[in-house]
Amino acid sequence: MxxxxxxxxxxxxxxxxxxxxxxxxxxxxxxxxxxxxxxxxxxxxxxxxxxxxxxxxxxxxxxxxxxxxxxxxxxxxxxxxxxxxxxxxxxxxxxxxxxxxxxxxxxxxxxxxxxxxxxxxxxxxxxxxxxxxxxxxxxVLLGRMNAEQKLAAFLLELSERMAPATCSTMPGVADVVELPLSRQQIADVLGLTIETVSRQFTRMRNEGVIDLPSRREVTILRRELLEDRAA
Missing domain, CATH: 2.60.120.10 (Jelly Rolls)
Structure with a gap:
């Protein structure tokens, strides 16, 4: 075939x-x-x-x-x-x-x-x-950004790279992202500690930027704010 x-x-x-x-x-x-x-x-x-x-x-x-x-x-x-x-x-x-x-x-x-x-x-x-x-x-992400900027940039990249070819709300992006990595792996990728990653996730959720339906799923609620956080 x-x-x-x-x-x-x-x-x-x-x-x-x-x-x-x-x-x-x-x-x-x-x-x-x-x-x-x-x-x-x-x-x-x-x-x-x-x-x-x-x-x-x-x-x-x-x-x-x-x-x-x-x-x-x-x-x-x-x-x-x-x-x-x-x-x-x-x-x-x-x-x-x-x-x-x-x-x-x-x-x-x-x-x-x-x-x-x-x-x-x-x-x-x-x-x-x-x-x-x-x-x-x-x-640049690893060497110049702070923890909040690193995680925001990482989530935006996941949203863009894992989006389907066509998206009903916004072509080329996805607002619900399934995390392929654990919190520890995300920390390793970004050069942070797992505690820092968890704090940043909690902070963004409390501020209404994202939602966390589960430990392996992120919903982007306010993309423009996430983009601002990513500098």
């Missing part, structure tokens, strides 16, 4: 600019894979055997420090590309935080396909530059 034809993120993924015949050829070298929460897709430092495109779910990118501690480098959302094409080793580990589906390719097959399809190579370059911009913004 040509799973590319029914792919929910096809128009946003790196294969979005390919023509039908090219999509069919790409489909022949890829396969769908389901990941359970906690299942590892890539291991830091291993040979770069696989690359993948996220179809749904959220995954974390992480690295191990010299003393063996995990450092979360970022999150991968639907339509994000994972792995290192044209590279020899995997620069980070990738683990599913929620149930996820990915489109997986052998790196050597994908490299050969990309070399012979300039539109895909161009899309890879665009995606790489976008990730570079996102990394720079992340550095």
């Amino acid at each position: 040509n799973f590319c034809q029914a792919c929910a993120v096809r128009n946003r993924a790196i294969c979005g600019d390919l023509e039908t015949g090219e999509i069919d050829a790409l489909n022949r070298i890829g396969r769908r894979r389901k990941l359970d929460p906690g299942e590892q897709l890539l291991w830091e430092g291993d040979d770069a055997v696989l690359v993948a495109n996220v179809i749904d779910g959220v995954l974390k990118l992480s690295s191990q420090t010299a003393d063996g501690k995990e450092q979360i480098l970022g999150l991968a959302y639907p339509s994000d590309f994972l792995g290192r094409p044209f590279g020899q080793s995997t620069p980070y580990g990738v683990e599913a935080l929620s149930e996820a589906h990915v489109c997986v390719f052998q790196r050597s097959d994908f490299d050969s396909f990309a070399r012979s399809h300039p539109r895909l190579e161009h899309k890879l370059l665009e995606r790489t530059l976008t990730e570079l911009d996102r990394t720079r913004r992340w550095m």
Whole structure:
């Protein structure tokens, strides 16, 4: 079955600019894979055997420090590309935080396909530059923002990146966000303590900016105020 034809993120993924015949050829070298929460897709430092495109779910990118501690480098959302094409080793580990589906390719097959399809190579370059911009913004978030700004910016990013392709209230955003991380993981991502994260959640809820129906769900009540908090 040509799973590319029914792919929910096809128009946003790196294969979005390919023509039908090219999509069919790409489909022949890829396969769908389901990941359970906690299942590892890539291991830091291993040979770069696989690359993948996220179809749904959220995954974390992480690295191990010299003393063996995990450092979360970022999150991968639907339509994000994972792995290192044209590279020899995997620069980070990738683990599913929620149930996820990915489109997986052998790196050597994908490299050969990309070399012979300039539109895909161009899309890879665009995606790489976008990730570079996102990394720079992340550095500002971690290095310059206070705790309130960090959490507000994080919630806005989740709202934008996890929104469906069409949204009835506001295209491109979601007002109800399911958190893919625990409070401790959010603290690790933002460089805060779990106590600080919990206090900021409670403060925003008490001030009517968000609601917290459960520990894994956030409702954005006043987006403009959240944007102000994110500076």
